[in-house]
Amino acid sequence: MDKMNLIFVVHNHQPVGNFEHIFEMAYERSYKPFIDVLEKFPKIKIGLHISGPVYEWIMKYRPEFIERLQSLCAEHRIEMLSGGFYEPMLAILSQKDIQGQVKMMNDFIADKFGQTPKGMWLTERVWEPSLPLLLDGTGIEYTLVDDAHFTYAGKKRDELGGYYITDKAGKVLLVYPISQRLRYAIPFAEPEETLKILRDAHNRGFSGICYGDDGEKFGIWPKTFEWVYEKGWLYRFFETISSNDSWLNMALPSEYISKYAPTERIYLPTASYQEMMEWSLPADSIPLYDEFIKYLKDSNLYDRYEPFVRGGIWLNFLSKYPESNRIYRRVLKLSERIDSIRSQKVREEAKRHIYMAQCNCAYWHGLFGGLYLNYLRNALYENAIKAQRVIDEYRGGQWAVSEIVDTDDDMNNEITLDSNDIYCIIKPSYGAAVEEIDFKDVAFCLTNVLTRRKEGYHSKLFAQHQHSDGGEVKSIHDIVRSKESGLENYLIYDRYQRLSFMDHFISKDCDVNRMRSEGYTELGSLVDAPYTYRRKDRRGAAYVECEAEGVVRIGGEELPIRMQKKFKLVSSRPELSVSYKIKNCSKSEINCYLAIENNLSLLAADSPDRLIVIPTENVRYERFKEVMTAIGISKFYLYDGYLKRNFVIVSDKIFNLWHYPVETVSQSEDGFERTYQGSAFILVYDLSLKPDEEFSFSISLGEEEVK
Template sequence: MDLSTRNQLSLLLAFHAHQPVENFGHIFQSAFENAYQPFIDILAEFPEIKISLHISGSLLDWLLSNKPQFIQDVRKLVSRGQIELLSAGYYEPILILLPEWDRIGQINLHRAKMKAIFGQEPQGLWLTERVWEPGLPVSLRRAGIKFTIVDDEHFKIAGYKPEELWGYYLTEEQGMEVAIFPGSKFLRYSLPFKLPQETIEYLKAKNQQGKNCITFGDDLEKFGFWPQTYDWVYEKKWLYNFFCALRDNKEWLKTVHFKDILRDTEPTGRVYLPCASYSEMMEWSDNMFRNFLVKYPESNHLQKRVFMVSSVINQLYDKNKKIEEARLHLYKAQNNDVYWHGIFGGLYLVNLRQNAYRHLIMAERIADEIKQQRFPYYQVRDFDLDGREELVFKHELINVIIHPHQGGTVSEIDYKPREMNIVNVLTRRPEKYHRKILYKEKVACGSGGENPASIHNIEAVKEEGLEELLVYDSYRKVAWIDHIYSRCPQVQEIMRNQMTEEVPLWKMDYEYSVSKNIIQLKCLTSDIEFEKFLAVEKNVIDFEYRVNIGDSHSRWLGSEFNLLFYSQELLNWNEFQKLEELKFEDSWF
């Protein structure tokens, strides 16, 4: 049966439910109460309305442990044919940031869980943040995926006109074919922010133009959990009224599943899409998601460390049962939220970075146990792929990553017993929205009407005086950064990046050598002899200097450590200034 011959428009409704790995419990609970449960409750009242649903693995884990009845509710709607399940990487990674084996492994894990819990193995994929690259069809087909959803932005970048964006297209890579459904940006901004009748009029116009299939795909959280939406969607019955409107127009409008369209209709055409995402992401990332790895060296560092550990785990496949435990920790460290920043906090959220490093360190520690790795141990490799070699030093309790070609700075110190990277800090850098604070631009706080504004249109300054806190760094904030000043700097000058260095040692190449548990670094300039030593012994790291800065004039040595403290006492600035010695010991944690 060809649906296109019935003068009927098929509407595909795809909803994506996700929370970051091990997010705060109250966030899970609030999203559940304000979006997930009420949405499913109302959907159950309309058995003729079909939707497609993706639940990320991190959210699924929480639901299984805390809301078993919700799982039963969804299973019931799946069994009666109302919900079509979609898959993705289990812990919601950006697939293009993963090696091939982890792309397939994460998708296979999610599909298997869906089959075991709900009795349905997904054929389609919710593409995380709709980040597409042309090579993805190979990974998707190898993982058993037949179709995915992108935004109409992808097609527009490829030169397609709005009137061509309906139905589905076929693409391929190396002969492996995948169907692609273009999601409508109009629907993404109208559901649930416009009155249901406005959406019906849009769909009616598409039907009159002879289109047979239109796709909507977006976050389920916007239906109650996003700011100002709960009252509109549920108290004022937007969702109920929207489903009623769909039912009232069933003569020409019908909700269907993606698998039905693939089975019953021909593709609109063939397409080869460029690297792309939705329009807002393209703006945040300067037109390509991988640019986040350029803008944020901290993101690149984490992603390359994860890749490094993944390569080790992949080589240990099937050699030990504990490898599956290591792989799960690795998958959790690949959760997408920590690798970028847009409308939400993302990389700026300390708890997300802490969780990612915790699982990364646990995965690496298990892999070392399986390998029976002997310590101390070090590698010289360009792990972050910046064209310069780093020194990766591993001890029984501590890992250290040193950059000899960047002044011997330290970008990572892992304390393995607590799975903590204490150099897990961010460099202060400008963001586009800062101009609204610096120049006190007028910002919008709502839609101006009864219906709420999309979160993309809400820009509000929450605190006064934020412009005083906008200070930007001229170099990456890590640890063991060496400075030579012509005078003693004041605390505020350091904090506000106002000091001019006489010699920026952090830019220079240092010679290095490793002897057992001691690393020596040496810098020679025209009149400065500079050596520093790092020694690791059990749970203690010792930093030492030997400096000859010449006799020509007075100079001051600054040694800068940017650390993420987990101590309330040290978070107090007045108390911190009293420190004369800082010891990295087990008792410190």
Template sequence: MSERINLALGFHIHQPVGNFESVFEYATRVAYNPLINALNKHPKIPFAIHISGPVWEYFEDKHPDIFESIAAMIQRGQCELMSGGFYEPILSVIPPQDAKGQLEMMSDYIYEKFGVIPTGIWLAERIWEPHLPTILKQADIKYLAVDDYHLKSVGIENEALLGYFISENVGDEINIFPISELLRYTIPFAEVDKTIDYLRSIADQSGNRLIVFADDGEKFGLWPGTENWVWKQGWMEKFLSALENNQSWINMMTFSEVQNILPPLKRIYMPTGSYFEMSEWTLPPKLSYQFHKFVQHLEETDEIEKFKPFVKGGFWRNFLTKYHESNWMHKRMLWISRQIHSRKRRLNTHYKDALTALYRAQCNCAYWHGVFGGLYLPHLREGIWNNILTAEKIIETHAPTRKYLSQDIDKDGNDEIRLNNNDVIVWISPTRGGCIEEISFLPTNTNLINTLARYEEGYHKLIWEAQHSEEQSDEHSSIHNRVIVKEAGLENKLQYDWYPRRFAQDHFMLSFTGIEEFARQEYYELGDFVNQKYEFIDKHIVKNELDITLQRNGGLWFEGKKFPVVITKQIKLAGPGNHIFIHYEIENRSDWRDFLFGVETNFSLLSRDDPKRHFEFPHESLNRIHPGARKSFLAVDGYELIDEGRKLRLSCRCQCDGVWLLPVETVSNSESGFERVYQQTCVVHLFRFNIGAGEKFKTEIMWKLEHL
């Protein structure tokens, strides 16, 4: 009997909620359509494919011909459709009822369009947690695929991986297909012969061995360098033809066919995990860099496979600790989920619309960051916030919440405060400097503080190494192996924030501090107010006004000595007119005299150069000032922010001795290389005053929100 190997092919196609339509179209043109057409031309190559909800919706609207191609391949038994959470959530970090709802939404969609019921899923980012079988069982899911690293971490290696397995949680079982890491790196990045030779090396006479390739469809044209390699140089045609020409010993099967013919090898229990690369990305910066260099060392000494079962970094939930903004977005999504489900009867016919917006807000991409832009891309965060607030607006219109709420939303052990007038939602964090965590304007579904601080990343050290390295990346190598810097001198733009950039953050600076030092975070912070706890003092709730009073007995610190200062801060949401007032009373309890006090605010404006978004300082400049400008003004009594794209105007009134306006930009990694990304515009309201011990300084800043 000749040696044979069974091969299951799987493809995953996804674009995030909030991504630009031009990206959907470009990905379809260079990757998705060519891939589907190529498979359609090779009817003897069975495969499974998962297409996420956002892409299904785009295909249905713009490329209905793709439905026809897929339907034809299903009809002839070539194509197996895989399910998954419709909007590609991380199933383990959303409420179980939402996970079940998303899975059923996808299965119902596939049945409606193609008349088949999927029994397997693509697990978003292959993020496995041990309780998942119970969630999947409730949605009638029989199998999924995860990286073979999951199994290697429990001692299943080499030939022992050549099959599929069964796992369970409290008796709820699921079949597990291990995805070959080697095939993930040879397909499509190596010559076809290398893949065929590897398949030949693992074939045996039993005919029972199985190997799985399942990975991103974007690798076939969208990833840098792959369009030319895969399509113009003919890699895909060579690959599919090679599989056909070797069908005497390469037996191609779908996942369902495998389960009908072969039994699972054994029962296994896997720890939490994802693909190997993510275990590096989730770590804090220092550990992330050390992990990267350690793995690099193991690869250079050819010891990686020997020691990989013992090499484990973090897991996905660490992103919620690593990035404050990710955790806030995630916990707000969970809060909205609870509000929707608890109001199902009151929402009545609007429940489904709220639920759809919630599901869209659970799309995973903007909640984390690795080699993909993810959280660092403002438009992806905007997509999440737009849907959170769409759901919140439905709730406030048809089943309103209370005007005032004090509750620990972000699960840090401290209450946040929510003020709500049905148009504007203000979330305040007393324990984080008494700052405003979120200002959401429901008429436009906009969170004005969709910001991101400048975080140190483990890969930042690689930028310098890449700038000074003589090695060149292969133009069609995997993005996991490419180090490309898109802008000369990028390492000189690495600046880090020591606090999350939010709204109404209180600074005391030396009197000669300038905008440049503040922008680089190289100034001396005298006060202990920016990220420290304010005490809740009082609240008032009347028909059109909501206000809270916070206070901190803090101080200025200089040369090891504390100079006591008390800030009393009243935050008011008033209507009609959607005004936000912040009243400050600063009492000096020391012999310090000369004060430079700054109230930092940050506005998420998506682009540094978009002509539809600009500031106007009518008494200081006749010019429109774009979000990416760095400006310093003296004696300012107000300004306006006009956002024509989101159809809102924000007007500020104050009596400031100065205002600093500066963009906040991060340096981050992406599929195409290291790049600088505009995150938000910071506006610092400056007050200079001289008061003695026991004296007080008072001021007020007002912002008005309007729908254009």
């Protein structure tokens, strides 16, 4: 019988936009020490995938690490795997962008390591049956997915080994099933457990078993640095594998393929790893899914029926989180535009920013922060805006134009206002609210705020129990804890999306705390109502007029009103102006507050260089973490010392300002945490209208440089 082969693949990745100290920590605690140990064992071979963001950081700060990898590649101890350079989710990209990203990584690996990649790491192991066709022409021959994908196709885990052949329209791709048993054992169980798994597979007649998972498991996940390096798990693991070479061999993925035929043909359904498929479910479905799995396990039925138990699919994150869909559609449409650029240099510059904006991490949320981390969303917006800026510069000149376009592909038209300085999206179908405001010179989206919504894991905050803090190293999926007490008090769910220029009619006994806690009564019907609209562009200026009729509910009566909102963007200055006109169409007096809600973010809640500035006689400086009010003002600033900008909000009528931080409770690898998403700035106007009386005012949002 041939020796047993362990195909061992490690995937190292950090998102575009992650903090420099996180890259450094990951390098010092995982990427470097792993190679330090590997170099000591000449019989150990691995497949290694490093994402583009990590490569770029290493090239800039630790170039000597590249030289070490080059030596290991030359010794045929490391096979470099390709993939989308900036770790995109291939399932949502056009074929053009899939091939562009993969070829970008292929070229990098060929240049730095002298290898022509044959395999690729599939982002989050999200498989689509069309991938063999989409990857045709990239030179990719194989990839890896979880063995769960195979069980969804009717296979049993103990029947899986080696690699399989699949195709789409005759385009072939080879697929390794990643062993779940190995993935859960490494590095949490002693090395002998891995030997047991490999012996079992060998005794069943298989000549190869594949392991593939995140490199961050080896030093970054909680307690793993101490376990893997300080207590010597990785050293013992490689030593154990090396000392069993009489029956066990480590093979590079392409090396194994060259020696052994595929196990059989297989066609896999759309899938990812089990946890990802659970996370993609709607929030209310997740507890039911967990309940069902618990029922099967308690009934000793789970092992038998597990292949038929699955959650959702990754694409449903675009449905679950409108914020994810919004930036995805933005980047998708920008990618379509760059094909019209004739200059290859300009086109490549725009394309690079498009690729960076396709980094998957901020498009979804599961165990890790992902979408809930505002700085990761900011990186997507920053690169999308930079791509648009490149396109703008190629276009040349000055302009301010409006366009009717379905920006989010929901069958409802939006209106975009676009100038040299600002890009803005208005949603007539949703209260004529403003969905996005980008300031191009600093490549910054000011409206990058996440809606507070229910998550499937929130129930765990109430049922949470203390776990042992002993020496056992748990899988990150088994860790449940909170980073602060009382987080359940922050589980507030928004009734509306977190957009801007949203128009609330509220009673005069309402205050900022009731707005923050969603404890207020919405008296009006227009906050998310559809508006009619028309464009009125002129030279150097773009105008959009929106109008709707609705009611204000006061004293048991529904009093009809008419609301007009006029948006203006000019080419001569970075300022969005919104003019309001409200008419009382009833025969009764309307007496309430009109509260114009703007959800804005400078990313940091408690930083000395991010401040709310109230320019009264005694200037007030407030941090974004504070709940605050300012009475009888007409102007305030959002000061950003990092960008060196003031974002200025001015009204021609006096208003009261209510401000509160928008904070969510989400899970991360460190436990449940409260995360700042942005701030609600509510401009409160005293509205007292007699029958047929009108109230008009304007609000402008602009930008000025801070010297």
